Amino acid sequence: MGNGNKAQMKRERNAKAGTEAKSQLKINVASKTIQCKVCFQTFMCTSKVPELTLHADNKHSKTLLECFPEHKENETKSDNKPNAKVSGKK
Numbered sequence: 001m002g003n004g005n006k007a008q009m010k011r012e013r014n015a016k017a018g019t020e021a022k023s024q025l026k027i028n029v030a031s032k033t034i035q036c037k038v039c040f041q042t043f044m045c046t047s048k049v050p051e052l053t054l055h056a057d058n059k060h061s062k063t064l065l066e067c068f069p070e071h072k073e074n075e076t077k078s079d080n081k082p083n084a085k086v087s088g089k090k
């Protein structure tokens with residue numbers, strides 16, 4: 001009757017793999033957030049520049065880049081996109 005035991009072990013192993021996949025998903029979600037360098041408050045990656053500027057100004061009387069240094073890259077990237085589209089061949 002060792003077969004039934006084996007099947008159960010397999011099932012437990014599968015359940016464990018499921019939780020591991022879930023924790024990986026959590027990491028991916030975390031990397032998609034924007035964090036204020038001053039108070040470590042997190043914002044959704046979809047937060048718009050005016051929202052973040054408002055937080056920096058109201059909470060810390062600082063500029064956007066002082067609270068969210070990485071956000072400048074995102075901004076310049078999206079600025080470059082329309083230009084590339086215009087110069088790109090069809």
Ligand SMILES: [Zn+2]
Nearest residue numbers: 036038039059
């Ligand atoms: Zn802050």
